[in-house]
Amino acid sequence: MNRKIETKCLHLEEEEGCTNHYGAISYPIYQTATYAHPGVGKSAGYDYSRLQNPTKEHLEKVVASLENGTSAFALSSGMAAISLLMELFRPGDHMIADSDLYGGCIRLFQNVSEKTAFNFPILIVAKRI
Amino acid sequence: MMHVTDIAKTSEIAKKHHLLLIVDNTFMSPYFQNPLELGADIVVHSGTKYLSGHNDTLAGFLVTNRKEISEKLAFLIKTTGAGLSPFDSWLILRGIKTLGIRMEKSQENAIKIADWLKKQKSITKVIYPGLPEHSGYEIMKKQARGFGAMLTFQLESKEFALSILEKVRMIKFAESLGGVETLITYPTTQTHADVPQEIREKNGITESILRLSVGIENADDLIDELEKVFRETECELNGRAKS
Incomplete structure (x- = not known):
């Protein structure tokens, strides 16, 4: 069990x-x-x-x-984890993000990740309350 | 704010188009929700929040069950060097031991506070996914084992919201969430300051919105403090309106 x-x-x-x-x-x-x-x-x-x-x-x-995952990685902060995640992507990759994310993610995507030439639309994926 | 996304449905769309689905599970914690089982490829956590649980350690996690992603992340973490320190790893291990009882107690308190907030005439909206009127309530029941302990509420005015932040004492006016101590935040200038104003307002984050991360204090003591702060603010603002 x-x-x-x-x-x-x-x-x-x-x-x-x-x-x-x-x-x-x-x-x-x-x-x-x-x-x-x-x-x-x-x-x-x-x-x-x-x-x-x-x-x-x-x-x-x-x-x-x-989390019932096969592997986990521990990083020095939540933003360090998301920054590392961004390294999976290559110039020209696309990403769709919820507009309701933590503000620090939006800051990372729009000011740091964009240099790797993301085309970065931020879409609302949930209904307004 | 507090939008609920149907993870399984999003995963169907992602799989159909060969996309990676990444889910931030910080608000729910693994105690209440497991996105990998709902079809996500990668789960992100700010371990600073419920996993740590004590407002004393910063940490982050990436979790996956896909071998090729795991291999890439293993290479990246050793190469870029932002791995968690041994001592902080131990603090998070220690925090995780009580994750279950902390989540249950925080949620129990959050439900009591949500009910109290709903009765306040100075409040125009209470947003908590555990309330049946929340648009995400049914999705939450389907994909999670609980509703968490994050509450957002809208006051009748910006002045009312600011006065609450000035007056709270036991409840701390501080950024972050998920710890044993109850924290109150002002999303407009704190957690969501970097979101363009237009998007912020579309998401319902106005200057009269406050966010509460409910901790594990006695719920009656939390409500007593809120009661005091609300009554004092009502007196002050009404007095000013008359003069």
């Missing part, structure tokens, strides 16, 4: 039964920028925290499980 969301907020099923982190109930904070390699061409699992960090990776797995 699939677990309910309240439970998924607390427990990451795929990691249950593992004895890492001395059994810590609260996931440890790996406050490290880099990771020592056991030898040339060998890795302990992580190389550099910009690429991945265990605490961030654990959070990403939890958020992916809450």
Whole structure:
């Protein structure tokens, strides 16, 4: 049976039964920028925290499980997430956006994303109340 | 403001035309709604809001179940470098543990406050998707497991709205939403200042509109403060009209 969301907020099923982190109930904070390699061409699992960090990776797995997604990415703010998303697109791509978005998105689209030559119509997709 | 979009229907259109559908699920949180299951390709979150829940950490998320998008995003995040720090990741993990009870309590409070607001003669409109008269109510019932705790309301005048912002004390006049503390915002100059005025007004964001992010305080205490602020404002504005 699939677990309910309240439970998924607390427990990451795929990691249950593992004895890492001395059994810590609260996931440890790996406050490290880099990771020592056991030898040339060998890795302990992580190389550099910009690429991945265990605490961030654990959070990403939890958020992916809450949204029933296969992967999640944790960024330094909501706008950092949307800015990264804009990097998926190429000059000439088109986008249709709801006019009722957060103002910061509109600012990003109209002042920053437009340099990649978006043709950027903002359409109202919901009825007026 | 507070438009509700039918995600499944939008997804049908997107699929027919081979488009990507991106949904911002911040207001609902995964506790109340899962857009990927309704056909979205990518879900966006401001993790600063309900996922964090404590008005203490900034974060953002992108979630997908499409392998090719995931591979591109993995490449982009490691290359551009805006990944969340370890400590902030831990704060969000800690916040998520109580997401369920926070969402339930905030929503329960929001419904009580929406009912109270509707009875105020100085209010011309209460916009909350949990009210049956909201145009998105039926869509919400179909696609979500709740209505959230974001309320928008319109006062009889700009002066009335500004006076509320000046007078609130326990309820904080601050940007952001989704935390345990109740916040009140002035969308015209805060969250939506960068939206062209014409579009803002089309969306119903006027100078007499306020937005409330309802927290998990005792609902009676929140209503007591609103009651006090509303009565004081009515006295002041009526007094001025007479003199």
